[in-house]
Amino acid sequence: MANLFSKGGAALRLRSAVKGLHPLARRAFQLLDKDPNVIGFDPDYYLRHNPDVAQAQVHPLLHAIKHGAPEGREVAPGFSAHWYSEMNEIEGSDANDAILHLIHARSGSKKQKLAFFGYAWNGEWRLDAYMREVVSSISSLGIDVDVYIGNQFTREGGPKGFREDLTTKDLKAFVKSQDYDFAFSFNNALITPDTVDGLDCVIVSIVVDSRHHLFDHMDDGGAEVFRLPIHVAPIYTSLVSDLEFSLGHRTLATFLPAATQITRREPSAGEDSITISWIASLVGDHNVDSFMARIPDLPGGLELVKRCLSDIERTGKIGDDCITQEAAHILCSWASWDFQYLEMQLQNIVTNGTRLATVDILAPLGLRVFGNKRWRTASTFLPAVAYSYRSGSGLQRHAELCAIYDQSKISINFPQSQAATGMQYRILDILASKSLLITKDVPDSDMEKLFGKTSPIVTFTDLADLRTKCNYYLNNEEERLDCVKKCNALVATGFSFRERTLQYLDLSNKKASQAINPDDGRGSIILIGANRVREWAARHWRTA
Structure with a gap:
């Protein structure tokens, strides 16, 4: 040079x-x-x-x-x-x-190598705490990890399509040149026919959201990706039956629940204890804010929204009856949204309403809610939020989230409307902690399937029941501690990040997984940016 x-x-x-x-x-x-x-x-x-x-x-x-x-x-x-x-x-x-x-x-380097197709909804391209923990676990097994941020490769940084200055064939050529032994994707990020064809291993798609929240690089509604020769590994069981029903064929899928940190640290002497903790964001964005600000301009708009919201509050989705479907169609046409996007944003409204009501009812018991900046706006009209809110911006690592639970007497959980019967990460994190989990009762949930209807996990039916149970266990410490001990035992084996990662690796490349050698030392983790792929592809095609 x-x-x-x-x-x-x-x-x-x-x-x-x-x-x-x-x-x-x-x-x-x-x-x-x-x-x-x-x-x-x-x-x-x-x-x-x-x-x-x-x-x-x-x-x-x-x-x-x-x-x-x-x-x-x-x-x-x-x-x-x-x-x-x-x-x-x-x-x-x-x-x-x-x-x-x-x-x-x-x-x-002679280490094995894995392509990790994830996503990051921030300007620093930081993976969320859960994906970061998975990547760290892969590295601890002596495997080098190349992280691709799926939304760097899409139009306008969202979950759909592919950027105009880069093609899926460019990505295929780059991926093929890297000789990956394994490949993981979160929520179908960067899964296309070309990506699949460029790899000598099977992509394991770790699905952590509902089907309509997944990446759709082919702009076909997200269905065709499940017809590709990939292995789907959802953290909730309902996706498998949903795919079989909608696609009409059996998808190669293995339900593997989320993982957690089994070994925890002892809280430091100077750390404050927390009576009730809740790690939760107010969801949505400026699009839903603008939608709700303008909806009175649409004749009958508030009634149309109300009809759709009432179904979501009851079932988690917009109803299939003709009247509700017509209401949704009118709203979609007016807002220039597709049906899935409308449903997602209305689900966010329902989720936020529940979250605000929860803060209002639990603030007097000592609730601390750790979340995003959208809570600050709510604090201007709901004093309970001002009392309870703590910024969650410093909780970047999974260990930092778990530390909050270990400092808490009680940690609460609400599944989002779109989570259906699935079991979120935080349920396992709290079960493994020194805190008592109190979570919303969801009939026929994955939690129930895994641990049984008579498990020691404390559930609630409504906000009044939540307040009653929080109050009870705060005043009955021995029972609280006994319940925490039993919950710890539920996740003591089979739920660590290493155990789950080894299962994913086996699904991606069984032969290569048998050659894993953690004694070789940690693998390195690098970011493969879309610009790097584009520049490489330009040189590659010039010399091909």
């Missing part, structure tokens, strides 16, 4: 500049100069995206190491030193620490 400098004096100046680098930076330069592909460094890309560097006629790699990485510039397409350091738990703030760690971890 040094030949990008003109001969003679320029080459001498480069050698002198490299010699003057901090030892850490100098080592990073030397290694990347030999193998830039280890992080996807492309001098042309760097100069295009840093015109000041191009104008100054500075050597791109030298600038990237000396200035670009420390300044937070994108050193390579999609590479973030901060993201890499956080996911791989690297100590030290120097961006070149991350670069060197990655070079040493991946250059000539």
Whole structure:
């Protein structure tokens, strides 16, 4: 790469500049100069995206190491030193620490490799706490993990379609070049016929949401992806029967409930105890806010919404009767939404209504709700929210969520309307904690199927019942502790992240899973950005 400098004096100046680098930076330069592909460094890309560097006629790699990485510039397409350091738990703030760690971890690596197709609804591309724990578990087994963020590859960053400057064939070619041993997807992220064809292993799709909340890269309503040769691993049983009913054929699927951390830490002496904890967000976005602000402008609009909401409150979905379907059709036409999107947003309204009522009734008992910024708006008209709300922005890791439960006497749970009979992550997290779980009763739920109707899990039927049971167990400590102990026993085996990850790996590639060797040391975790795939594909097709 040094030949990008003109001969003679320029080459001498480069050698002198490299010699003057901090030892850490100098080592990073030397290694990347030999193998830039280890992080996807492309001098042309760097100069295009840093015109000041191009104008100054500075050597791109030298600038990237000396200035670009420390300044937070994108050193390579999609590479973030901060993201890499956080996911791989690297100590030290120097961006070149991350670069060197990655070079040493991946250059000539013989470890097995997994493609992880996830998603992140934030600007930093952080995986949610649960996906992050799964990725960490894979890494702990000595497997290198390449993380792809599904919504980086879609139109407008949502769950549908594919970006216009990148094709599924580009992704197929890139994935094929990486020789993955395993592949996981969350909620069908990046599953297309081309992606499936580019892999020598089976994609295991870990489905954690209802069918209409999944990725749909083929823009066909999301049905055809289930006809591909993938292995679906939903965390709830109703998806399997739903697919068989709607598709008319049996889908290769294995129900595997969510996992949790079985080994917990003891709370520190300085940590405050929490009487009742609830980790919950007010759901929805500006689209539903605008919809509800404008609905009075539609003649009869409030009555139409009311009819749909009443069905969702009773059954979790918009009713199939002609009158309700007509109401939904009118609302869809007026808002320019499709049916699934309307139903999802109305489900969010029902969920939020329940959450606000819960805070109002439990605040006097010492409720603390940890959630997103939307709660702040609610605090302006509901004093109970102002008393109870605590920001959940610091709860990025799964361990941090679990620590809240371990500090709590009681932790409550409400399944979202769209969760149907499924068992959410937090149910298992609380069952494994020092807190007593009190959760909404859902007839014929997966929780009931797994643990039985006579399990020690405390359930409630309505808000009045929830308040009564919270009050009872707060005043009967021995019974609370006895119930917590019995609940811990329910998830003591078969529910750890390692156990669940090994099951997923076996479904993806049984032969390769038998060669897993955790004694080789942790695998590294890197982010494969859409821009990196696009730049690689452009070079690939030029030379193909």
